[in-house]
Amino acid sequence: xxxxxxxxxxxxxxxxxxxxxxxxxxxxxxxxxxxxxxxxxxxxxxxxxxxxxxxxxxxxxxxxxxxxxxxxxxxxxxxxxxxxxxxxxxxxxxxxxxxxxxxxxxxxxxxxxxxxxxxxxxxxxxxxxxxxxxxxxxxxxxxxxxxxxxxxxxxxxxxxxxxxxxxxxxxxxxxxxxxxxxxxxxxxxxxxxxxxxxxxxxxxxxxxxxxxxxxxxxxxxxxxxxxxxxxxxxxxxxxxxxxxxxxxxxxxxxxxxxxxxxxxxxxxxxxxxxxxxxxxxxxxxxxxxxxxxxxxxxxxxxxxxxxxxxxxxxxxxxxxxxxxxxxxxxxxxxxxxxxxxxxxxxxxxxxxxxxxxxxxxxxxxxxxxxxxxxxxxxxxxxxxxxxxxxxxxxxxxxxxxxxxxxxxxxxxxxxxxxxxxxxxxxxxxxxxxxxxxxxxxxxxxxxxxxxxxxxxxxxxxxxxxxxxxxxxxxxxxxxxxxxxxxxxxxxxxxxxxxxxxxxxxxxxxxxx
Amino acid sequence: xxxxxxxxxxxxxxxxxxxxxxxxxxxxxxxxxxxxxxxxxxxxxxxxxxxxxxxxxxxxxxxxxxxxxxxxxxxxxxxxxxxxxxxxxxxxxxxxxxxxxxxxxxxxxxxxxxxxxxxxxxxxxxxxxxxxxxxxxxxxxxxxxxxxxxxxxxxxxxxxxxxxxxxxxxxxxxxxxxxxxxxxxxxxxxxxxxxxxxxxxxxxxxxxxxxxxxxxxxxxxxxxxxxxxxxxxxxxxxxxxxxxxxxxxxxxxxxxxxxxxxxxxxxxxxxxxxxxxxxxxxxxxxxxxxxxxxxxxxxxxxxxxxxxxxxxxxxxxxxxxxxxxxxxxxxxxxxxxxxxxxxxxxxxxxxxxxxxxxxxxxxxxxxxxxxxxxxxxxxxxxxxxxxxxxxxxxxxxxxxxxxxxxxxxxxxxxxxxxxxxxxxxxxxxxx
Numbered sequence: 003x004x005x006x007x008x009x010x011x012x013x014x015x016x017x018x019x020x021x022x023x024x025x026x027x028x029x030x031x032x033x034x035x036x037x038x039x040x041x042x043x044x045x046x047x048x049x050x051x052x053x054x055x056x057x058x059x060x061x062x063x064x065x066x067x068x069x070x071x072x073x074x075x076x077x078x079x080x081x082x083x084x085x086x087x088x089x090x091x092x093x094x095x096x097x098x099x100x101x102x103x104x105x106x107x108x109x110x111x112x113x114x115x116x117x118x119x120x121x122x123x124x125x126x127x128x129x130x131x132x133x134x135x136x137x138x139x140x141x142x143x144x145x146x147x148x149x150x151x152x153x154x155x156x157x158x159x160x161x162x163x164x165x166x167x168x169x170x171x172x173x174x175x176x177x178x179x180x181x182x183x184x185x186x187x188x189x190x191x192x193x194x195x196x197x198x199x200x201x202x203x204x205x206x207x208x209x210x211x212x213x214x215x216x217x218x219x220x221x222x223x224x225x226x227x228x229x230x231x232x233x234x235x236x237x238x239x240x241x242x243x244x245x246x247x248x249x250x251x252x253x254x255x256x257x258x259x260x261x262x263x264x265x266x267x268x269x270x271x272x273x274x275x276x277x278x279x280x281x282x283x284x285x286x287x288x289x290x291x292x293x294x295x296x297x298x299x300x301x302x303x304x305x306x307x308x309x310x311x312x313x314x315x316x317x318x319x320x321x322x323x324x325x326x327x328x329x330x331x332x333x334x335x336x337x338x339x340x341x342x343x344x345x346x347x348x349x350x351x352x353x354x355x356x357x358x359x360x361x362x363x364x365x366x367x368x369x370x371x372x373x374x375x376x377x378x379x380x381x382x383x384x385x386x387x388x389x390x391x392x393x394x395x396x397x398x399x400x401x402x403x404x405x406x407x408x409x410x411x412x413x414x415x416x417x418x419x420x421x422x423x424x425x426x427x428x429x430x431x432x433x434x435x436x437x438x439x440x441x442x443x444x445x446x447x448x449x450x451x452x453x454x455x456x457x458x459x460x461x462x463x464x465x466x467x468x469x470x471x472x473x474x475x476x477x478x479x480x481x482x483x484x485x486x487x488x489x490x491x492x493x494x495x496x497x498x499x500x501x502x503x504x505x506x507x508x509x510x511x512x513x514x
Numbered sequence: 515x516x517x518x519x520x521x522x523x524x525x526x527x528x529x530x531x532x533x534x535x536x537x538x539x540x541x542x543x544x545x546x547x548x549x550x551x552x553x554x555x556x557x558x559x560x561x562x563x564x565x566x567x568x569x570x571x572x573x574x575x576x577x578x579x580x581x582x583x584x585x586x587x588x589x590x591x592x593x594x595x596x597x598x599x600x601x602x603x604x605x606x607x608x609x610x611x612x613x614x615x616x617x618x619x620x621x622x623x624x625x626x627x628x629x630x631x632x633x634x635x636x637x638x639x640x641x642x643x644x645x646x647x648x649x650x651x652x653x654x655x656x657x658x659x660x661x662x663x664x665x666x667x668x669x670x671x672x673x674x675x676x677x678x679x680x681x682x683x684x685x686x687x688x689x690x691x692x693x694x695x696x697x698x699x700x701x702x703x704x705x706x707x708x709x710x711x712x713x714x715x716x717x718x719x720x721x722x723x724x725x726x727x728x729x730x731x732x733x734x735x736x737x738x739x740x741x742x743x744x745x746x747x748x749x750x751x752x753x754x755x756x757x758x759x760x761x762x763x764x765x766x767x768x769x770x771x772x773x774x775x776x777x778x779x780x781x782x783x784x785x786x787x788x789x790x791x792x793x794x795x796x797x798x799x800x801x802x803x804x805x806x807x808x809x810x811x812x813x814x815x816x817x818x819x820x821x822x823x824x825x826x827x828x829x830x831x832x833x834x835x836x837x838x839x840x841x842x843x844x845x846x847x848x849x850x851x852x853x854x855x856x857x858x859x860x861x862x863x864x865x866x867x868x869x870x871x872x873x874x875x876x877x878x879x880x881x882x883x884x885x886x887x888x889x890x891x892x893x894x895x896x897x898x899x900x901x902x903x904x905x906x907x908x909x910x911x912x913x914x915x916x917x918x919x920x921x922x923x924x925x926x927x928x929x930x931x932x933x934x935x936x937x938x939x940x941x942x943x944x945x
Contacts, residue, residue, distance in 0.1 A: 003593040003609040005616060012574040035633040037547025037666025040575045042897030052904030054897065061543045064636070064667040078542070085878060097569035098633035098667070101600070126569060127597045
């Protein structure tokens with residue numbers, strides 16, 4: 003048993019729902035107890051989908067358990083087929099139905115429906131959402147994809163499939179658009195995008211492409227590996243997040259497609275923005291990264307090589323990517339945090355005191371509580387992660403978006419200098435300040451009062467009058483940090499009373 | 515102006531739809547399971563912790579239903595069962611003891627721990643009642659450990675609260691044998707509403723009033739043969755039964771929803787406690803008038819409009835009664851996950867004759883009926899709302915009827931506004 007307050011991933015059948023909901027003409031019949039329909043609102047509310055997910059649930063209750071739950075499942079399959087007339091069906095069980103062992107795959111097959119029926123085995127007590135999505139896509143591809151047909155006419159350009167974008171994916175909608183544009187520029191045709199927008203009949207013709215682009219390895223790597231083995235389609239595996247990775251992506255695509263290398267950086271602003279003088283203040287900002295494996299790895303590269311931040315911590319909740327994330331950590335001389343325990347993440351962030359957190363919506367909450375700037379880089383998603391505007395993470399425009407969304411939470415460079423210069427000015431007090439320099443939101447602090455977060459540094463030291471007066475001269479937006487650092491410094495050295503000297507000793511100790 | 519609006523005693527005519535046929539459906543039920551009620555129960559019961567013994571799905575559900583993670587360490591959690599917990603139940607019990615030990619060590623502020631059963635724990639027959647007894651002994655007297663089931667196979671949404679409160683009833687102190695009659699209000703109310711009712715009961719001269727649940731375990735009200743129970747929520751089947759088993763008697767009343775519902779609800783208590791008619795009018799007339807005025811502001815926007823209510827929390831029938839009688843709306847269909855005829859008797863009497871009621875659900879067929887009827891407003895869950903809006907149908911989230919204070923005089927206008935807002939919004943929008 004694992005004690006869990008908040009989870010980074012849902013159960014594996016939610017991953018299957020993300021595939022089914024992304025597609026057209028596919029229906030998912032899920033053997034599940036009453037209440038599991040909650041998952042519908044992830045799609046209709048968080049992603050604001052205008053249609054219900056194409057999922058029929060058996061919603062069995064206790065009174066059904068003594069009776070014929072298998073019959074209930076078959077009735078649901080028949081009714082779903084009659085009503086929705088899908089091209090193909092996937093069937094499976096949620097965690098509770100797994101325990102009653104009705105064998106949805108076998109039951110659905112005996113119905114003899116005139117469409118392909120693909121059985122999913124998603125062990126709910128071992129696996130999680132991303133694995134469920136990956137397995138579902140793999141099963142669909144395995145069950146439906148055919149090799150390139152003999153009468154297939156090759157187009158004038160090399161062609162690829164784009165694999166990975168799903169419903170409820172972090173910026174998948176916008177990434178896809180960006181990558182489609184990029185491939186168009188390079189001169190590569192897109193055969194099929196899957197699962198987002200694909201029909202089962204599109205999955206069937208995956209084999210027509212020359213190669214596959216694995217946009218989200220956490221979802222599409224298993225399917226791509228199968229296609230590689232079965233149809234000899236090579237896979238492009240560079241995740242094009244950031245300028246450097248996008249350049250690498252273009253290089254890999256052109257190499258695999260057998261076309262001349264090229265540069266296609268129109269509209270790429272990150273390199274110049276990062277070199278412009280205002281960005282000087284970004285140098286060495288201490289950043290903590292946490293997310294799914296591929297997004298965390300990509301964020302670390304962009305943060306360190308394209309914004310010149312210091313990586314002080316990195317972690318992932320995807321155990322499947324522990325190796326890759328550990329490698330990045332090792333390259334920066336730190337240890338990776340591989341956990342799906344939210345409290346572990348909070349504890350590490352509190353201990354590291356980064357200046358910026360690049361994380362998920364969960365870390366955004368941690369950041370709010372600790373008063374640390376934060377930008378979201380990965381699932382799990384929130385309604386805010388589906389902005390009305392085009393806001394990709396991938397490609398050159400994606401890199402522009404990263405620059406904006408990671409830098410804006412930080413104090414602007416020149417502004418920071420001015421604040422220092424005028425910190426003793428009579429008009430510069432706690433009530434006025436930067437439009438960006440906000441104390442933690444009142445909601446968070448009110449909540450903290452009700453539910454105190456575990457205090458990391460117990461305060462058993464006091465400030466003398468002079469030190470306290472000096473502390474008040476420090477701009478309010480760094481004062482909290484100065485106070486915490488000084489107290490930690492004092493505690494570690496057994497200093498009972500903090501004086502002016504302690505304050506400046508601590509500053510020297512923590513200063514870079 | 516106010517006195518004549520006060521309602522007469524229970525109508526004796528055969529109006530209402532208490533005897534009408536109810537459409538009973540069994541199909542896909544688009545409803546939450548009982549675990550969801552933890553979201554408001556843990557805010558109300560401030561020294562209680564809810565430990566769901568379940569799967570990742572359970573944890574994901576509560577997290578999704580709770581929406582925002584305001585609290586670093588919420589007073590609920592899930593002990594997620596893993597493969598090895600399913601293999602051997604002895605081990606599962608050991609694991610549970612370990613998890614609970616860790617939890618209680620971490621949260622010394624907790625006085626009451628609920629072990630909450632889920633679909634998987636029920637299916638593998640993990641005996642949480644025995645586990646709770648065992649843990650109760652080992653953590654006594656500092657922490658009480660109780661259990662109930664919030665599983666989807668046994669409870670629908672608000673029935674989770676019913677199960678939690680029913681588990682508390684045996685632990686309510688016994689009222690002294692010779693106790694004077696006391697009033698017990700059962701069902702979670704927002705604190706602000708609870709305080710309003712406390713003041714009204716005090717003004718009526720009903721001195722001894724308890725609320726279940728109480729904010730703290732130590733404040734659990736007493737119960738006994740002299741206890742008169744008013745239900746403040748419609749879904750308390752097992753709680754009411756448990757209270758009756760402790761000797762309490764149930765007062766029949768509509769729910770305190772809307773001006774009329776609130777007055778009739780208070781009247782039921784006033785009658786049981788022999789409050790003089792004049793005093794009742796003096797105490798309630800101002801609130802009643804305020805509520806009527808506040809509701810009337812929204813009447814123009816809603817009167818004559820046709821509303822379709824999908825089943826969600828069992829508050830649908832009281833709300834439909836309010837919409838029909840106080841706002842002049844036409845009820846196309848009112849769905850409820852479960853219809854308790856006795857508890858709903860006073861409500862059913864007040865519903866317009868011939869109102870279509872459905873119990874249970876086959877969501878696809880219900881959506882077919884809804885689309886055919888083309889109502890002006892649909893009250894439904896979050897899984898259905900945006901898809902219906904995209905089809906051009908105005909919706910109101912039913913979950914707001916549970917998450918926002920709607921009971922009592924001072925909230926009647928807010929309740930009406932909940933239904934007027936989606937229509938007003940559509941009028942304003944020109945995109």
